[in-house]
Amino acid sequence: MKLGDGVEAAIHCAAMLAGVDGDGTLPANAMAEAFGLSPSYLLKHLKALTAAKVLESLPGPSGGYRLAKPAEQITLLDIVLAVEGREPAFRCGEIRQKGKYALDPSAYVKPCGINVAMLIA
Structure with missing residues (x-):
């Protein structure tokens, strides 16, 4: 089985967000720039992670994304299913x-x- 490139991006973003202190957030643009990705491409995957309750999205000038739960409670499978879907x-x-x-x-x-x-x- 071949997983899409979005899975790699999603895993890297989740790992990056795991290093953010407290309730801090990172904007999508900063993560896209850090990994050399198109912001619109990354946003699609960040929205999927948010819908799956892996991430939280906070609006506003100081908003961005953060993990929705402690990193230890997020599995690689959670991320893969969020991006690729639950279809067999x-x-x-x-x-x-x-x-x-x-x-x-x-x-x-x-x-x-x-x-x-x-x-x-």
């Missing part, structure tokens, strides 16, 4: 029921074993 990476197209050798639909009483294995993985 594998989507079964039930190709076993298509094609030249497909059986009658009534023969497929059990879920696709490959789909089950991939979802567990």
Whole structure:
């Protein structure tokens, strides 16, 4: 599975914010500049992290972003799911029921074993 570039940016921003003291914040522009990213590109991912309650966004001239909870309570999986979404990476197209050798639909009483294995993985 290949994760999008936004995951790397999101992880770096969360790590940077973990180093901010107290209730301090960092503006998106400062993080974008620190990592050489487009502010609009980074904002998309910061908004996703905020929606997932990994980050908090504070408006105003002294606003910016901060972690929504202690860094120890944020996992890499939290960040990946915020950026990439919760949709499974594998989507079964039930190709076993298509094609030249497909059986009658009534023969497929059990879920696709490959789909089950991939979802567990």
